[in-house]
Amino acid sequence: MTRNVVTVSPAHSVWHAARIMLTGGVSGLPVVDDTGRLLGLITEGDLLRRSELGMSGPIVGGAEQSNDPAREFVRSRSWKVADVMSPQVITVDEDTPVQKVAMLLGVHRIKRLPVMRNGRLVGVVSRADLLKVVSAGKPEPEVKGDDAARRAILARLQDAMVYLSRQPTVDVAAGRVRVAGTVRSSAERDAIRMIVESVAGPGFDDRIEIEGEQ
Known part of the structure; x- marks a missing residue:
């Protein structure tokens, strides 16, 4: 997992979060409060419904659609991360087996999982981290006899x-x-x-x- 995780505050601006994602080459950022408590995630997907892109409602066929038009109106126009982020976050602990991490990423079609310790964010594990595990693997030696x-x-x-x-x-x-x-x-x-x-x-x-x- 990645331990030096860049985070944003719920009071940060959406444009600030977007610049961090572009500069850091990441597709999502954990949102934490002043005590380090995880509040949600803001991702590229959350920003695809922005009014700056001409969007004003849910993306048809998107994974996270809301039945509340007012909520979608706010998400597409608010400048605050708190209003745009996804508050329902799937997390894992430090000792979660890699098999379960892969399963969660695949089943929920997400790119990253916050890693928690005693209720506090300590890192993020992503699809790229799993690819590192795969790339480090080697075929088992042939059996002789x-x-x-x-x-x-x-x-x-x-x-x-x-x-x-x-x-x-x-x-x-x-x-x-x-x-x-x-x-x-x-x-x-x-x-x-x-x-x-x-x-x-x-x-x-x-x-x-x-x-x-x-």
Whole structure:
């Protein structure tokens, strides 16, 4: 996560917040009071409905629409961050697993999550932070030895059975992997291929058929 987070006050002007976002290359800013308590977020999305852009109401199809025309009137014209920000903020704690962070960002279609400690903002975790985790990852080393490779493949296939309709047969001899069976879709076949390649590398003997194909 990013710890040195630039924030704005609810009394700051919308134009001040917009300049900070442009200068810092960020798409959103936490809004905090004088004690550091998180009050909301102001984002690029909040500014897309501004009167300066010719907007005077909710964006059709937008994620955050209001049924109150007066509220949308205020949000499109007020100069105060407090009137424009999104007060309903999804947050995480410092010890939130990265899997849950990714899930929240994806499900809610948001770009960042404030990170809290004892009710106070200590950082922001964003999609870019998750990309850093992905980019730092490396493929697992190939397993050596026929028996070890077969056991490793079968173990990983078993772990993936929630995604597969049935498990294929796996034989390994003289370093050559042979996989055979029938699956319901090409996606299942791709999942099996990915698992086998993660253990033995590419080039194995794939005899997996898809149901219904001639």
